[in-house]
Amino acid sequence: MKKVLLFVSLFTFGAGFAQDCSKIFISEYVEGWSNNKALEIYNPTNATVDLSAYVVARASNGSSIGAVTVANAVQLSGTVAPHSVFVAVLDKRDPNGTGQEAPIWDSLQVRADGFFAPNYNTSNSFYWNGNDAVILFQGSIAGQAGTTTLTSITPALTIVDIFGKVGEDPGPGTGWSTSFPYNNNMGTVVTIDHSMIRKSTVKKGVTNLNISFFDPMLEYDTIPAVTYLFDENGDTLVSGNGNAILFGNWFTLGGHACECGDAAVNEIAKEVKAAFAVYPNPSTNGVFTVEAASGVEAITIFNSLGQVVKNQKFNATEANVRITDLPGVYIMKVQTGDGIVSKRVIVK
Numbered sequence: 001m002k003k004v005l006l007f008v009s010l011f012t013f014g015a016g017f018a019q020d021c022s023k024i025f026i027s028e029y030v031e032g033w034s035n036n037k038a039l040e041i042y043n044p045t046n047a048t049v050d051l052s053a054y055v056v057a058r059a060s061n062g063s064s065i066g067a068v069t070v071a072n073a074v075q076l077s078g079t080v081a082p083h084s085v086f087v088a089v090l091d092k093r094d095p096n097g098t099g100q101e102a103p104i105w106d107s108l109q110v111r112a113d114g115f116f117a118p119n120y121n122t123s124n125s126f127y128w129n130g131n132d133a134v135i136l137f138q139g140s141i142a143g144q145a146g147t148t149t150l151t152s153i154t155p156a157l158t159i160v161d162i163f164g165k166v167g168e169d170p171g172p173g174t175g176w177s178t179s180f181p182y183n184n185n186m187g188t189v190v191t192i193d194h195s196m197i198r199k200s201t202v203k204k205g206v207t208n209l210n211i212s213f214f215d216p217m218l219e220y221d222t223i224p225a226v227t228y229l230f231d232e233n234g235d236t237l238v239s240g241n242g243n244a245i246l247f248g249n250w251f252t253l254g255g256h257a258c259e260c261g262d263a264a265v266n267e268i269a270k271e272v273k274a275a276f277a278v279y280p281n282p283s284t285n286g287v288f289t290v291e292a293a294s295g296v297e298a299i300t301i302f303n304s305l306g307q308v309v310k311n312q313k314f315n316a317t318e319a320n321v322r323i324t325d326l327p328g329v330y331i332m333k334v335q336t337g338d339g340i341v342s343k344r345v346i347v348k
Contacts, residue, residue, distance in 0.1 A: 074125040131173075171185060175191035195306075223249055
């Protein structure tokens with residue numbers, strides 16, 4: 001017990017000295033159907049970060065911090081460049097996998113920078129299903145037995161960011177939702193079958209283990225992790241057997257907008273921004289103009305709950321789209337001749 005109390009005390013003490021834009025943090029959480037799980041990590045600093053000095057752990061089904069073991073964690077690998085992201089994906093790539101070993105979708109696999117935790121019995125860190133807190137630590141679990149608790153490791157691991165509330169299970173088979181107290185299925189459940197995208201105004205991770213509640217919409221926007229394909233009239237496309245055609249909604253993975261000095265973003269990103277524009281933003285009447293040098297082919301609009309509110313086809317370098325009169329933050333996905341670009345837009 002003393003070790004656990006010391007561990008929590010160290011985390012709380014360290015959190016008081018955290019500075020904006022000084023450490024990596026979680027920029028996107030993906031909980032998709034089956035094994036489609038991913039975590040995007042953003043580097044807000046001006047230096048490349050070696051991820052081998054970091055650990056991702058899962059506090060499963062309301063587990064306390066003292067119950068999280070090495071078997072619930074995985075040591076990361078790879079690097080993340082300044083003002084860039086690293087997309088970590090559950091390592092289920094065997095096309096012949098079935099049941100619990102079902103492969104991740106190809107559309108998610110191509111977004112990955114690294115794959116982790118292929119064997120559940122060795123590490124179940126990436127097997128979250130909506131009601132598990134996910135913790136990003138700085139430190140090492142190398143050489144530790146699977147039954148070793150993370151609180152007992154010396155030198156102590158340091159919490160860098162937390163998704164969810166450690167020690168709380170919002171409900172079996174469900175997740176955190178949009179209405180207070182966020183753990184009773186009130187409102188819309190958004191941590192299951194959704195992607196949670198960190199707001200651009202967030203400049204550091206959450207390090208406090210003792211939060212009163214986890215409001216998923218406080219620091220995140222959300223979109224459904226899997227959605228449908230639409231035709232030019234906005235109707236759902238169906239396959240030859242009459243089933244709706246699904247696609248993985250991973251277009252936001254691989255880049256993150258943050259108010260952390262992103263003038264240092266690489267030249268390719270600058271060129272994309274220069275060739276793409278949405279204005280006015282905010283809009284007072286819900287009407288936006290979208291310009292893309294390579295052409296605007298389609299625009300899909302999601303509300304803050306991840307619901308599709310508009311889907312429209314275009315064939316022009318400049319397109320006007322009206323979202324709604326309802327004020328709020330929306331996510332605009334634009335299919336251009338160069339690929340898909342996403343943008344947060346605001347209706348006042």
